[in-house]
Amino acid sequence: MGRSPCCDKTGLKKGPWTQEEDIKLTQYIRIHGPGNWKTLPKNAGLQRCGKSCRLRWTNYLRPDIKRGRFSFEEEETIIQLHSVLGNKWSAIAARLPGRTDNEIKNYWNTQIRKKLLQKGIDPVTHAPRLDLSDLSTILSSPQFNLANLLSLRTLVNPDVLRLVSLLASSSSNQEHQEMLLTNHINTMNQSPIQQTQDCYSMHLSPRSSQLLGKVNLIHENDGLYFSNHLVNFSDQTSQENMVPPFSIDNSVTLPSPQYPSQVSENWSFLRSDIENKIPSSQKFNFDSILSIPMSSPSHVNSS
DNA sequence: AAAGTCTGCAACCGCTTTCTT
DNA sequence: CAAGAAAGCGGTTGCAGACTT
Numbered sequence: 001m002g003r004s005p006c007c008d009k010t011g012l013k014k015g016p017w018t019q020e021e022d023i024k025l026t027q028y029i030r031i032h033g034p035g036n037w038k039t040l041p042k043n044a045g046l047q048r049c050g051k052s053c054r055l056r057w058t059n060y061l062r063p064d065i066k067r068g069r070f071s072f073e074e075e076e077t078i079i080q081l082h083s084v085l086g087n088k089w090s091a092i093a094a095r096l097p098g099r100t101d102n103e104i105k106n107y108w109n110t111q112i113r114k115k116l117l118q119k120g121i122d123p124v125t126h127a128p129r130l131d132l133s134d135l136s137t138i139l140s141s142p143q144f145n146l147a148n149l150l151s152l153r154t155l156v157n158p159d160v161l162r163l164v165s166l167l168a169s170s171s172s173n174q175e176h177q178e179m180l181l182t183n184h185i186n187t188m189n190q191s192p193i194q195q196t197q198d199c200y201s202m203h204l205s206p207r208s209s210q211l212l213g214k215v216n217l218i219h220e221n222d223g224l225y226f227s228n229h230l231v232n233f234s235d236q237t238s239q240e241n242m243v244p245p246f247s248i249d250n251s252v253t254l255p256s257p258q259y260p261s262q263v264s265e266n267w268s269f270l271r272s273d274i275e276n277k278i279p280s281s282q283k284f285n286f287d288s289i290l291s292i293p294m295s296s297p298s299h300v301n302s303s
Numbered sequence: 304a305a306a307g308t309c310t311g312c313a314a315c316c317g318c319t320t321t322c323t324t
Numbered sequence: 325c326a327a328g329a330a331a332g333c334g335g336t337t338g339c340a341g342a343c344t345t
Contacts, residue, residue: 016313016339038330054331055314090333105334106312309343320332 013047017056021046025053026061059102066098070107078104079112083126 013021028044034057037050046053059065070078074096081092089101089108096104108123116123 014315036330050330051316052314058332059313087334101333102313110311305345307343307345310341311339313337313339315337316335318333318335320330322328322330324326324328 011047012041012049012052014052017060021048022056022061025056029057029061055102059100062100064098065100070099070111074099075107075112078108079116079126082108082112 017025024044024046028040032040032043034054037054039050040046041048041050041053044053048056077096078092081095085091087105089105093099093101093104113123116126120128122128
């Protein structure tokens with residue numbers, strides 16, 4: 001027993017609406033008002049199914065629809081609401097006068113989603129994506145001097161990179177993101193990183209791999225936190241391309257986040273995650289990290 | 304200039320929820 | 325209260341125009 005169709009589709013038109021059809025629908029609704037979509041097409045002289053008429057009216061012809069580009073404020077509102085409501089487009093649309101759920105959904109899928117990903121934010125959870133494929137986006141910004149990074153022979157602590165990625169992703173300011181990374185890399189260059197017994201291997205996503213040239217990939221669970229996934233990981237298929245294992249260095253220099261309140265939630269989320277996964281001897285001194293003023297980076301040693 | 308690829312968006316499809324009888 | 329109809333909703337598709345090769 002199949003589902004009954006919303007209407008008898010035989011002889012009904014599909015596809016884009018013509019101006020003539022729009023006029024018929026608009027004039028009919030102007031006189032009779034919307035509603036009873038099943039009988040409307042016939043009464044209005046349209047060869048369309050009622051559902052199609054309703055959609056055309058609610059998404060396009062309604063007089064109170066605001067057309068044109070979304071403003072910055074609208075975009076911010078959508079992001080905020082989406083973080084609370086998820087893909088409840090109609091609920092989001094209800095809070096944005098003049099915008100339809102379809103329009104918001106399209107805008108989300110084509111614009112906002114991309115922007116969030118570029119900032120290293122997971123568009124589904126709105127949490128920072130801490131895998132390095134996102135970091136690669138930051139690294140690939142035209143202003144960022146990749147050559148500096150590639151010339152580094154320093155040991156890179158993956159956890160530090162993720163911390164930087166976190167902070168960078170929490171900022172909507174491109175310059176700030178670059179500064180965070182540059183500060184980090186400068187620090188890595190200057191600090192006498194000591195290799196410890198415990199070594200981490202790090203793999204990068206294909207995108208990062210392309211970018212950085214000589215590193216390979218681990219991509220588990222669509223986003224890596226500071227996790228044991230990374231510990232002693234090795235990829236048998238690409239040993240020759242692997243960078244040497246990274247040392248664990250608990251000395252971290254990071255500037256204060258630009259938006260402390262925004263970042264603090266992320267911190268608490270991450271702290272508990274990290275503290276569960278990383279042995280106590282390798283933990284960061286989070287409080288010290290957060291207390292470092294941006295203008296005067298210094299080293300923090302939690303050991 | 305032509306062909307191929309990408310992007311944005313209107314419209315559709317099918318499932319769920321709400322309303323009516 | 326149940327069943328069927330109507331409306332609502334979100335995911336997906338198809339197409340036109342823009343962009344790239």
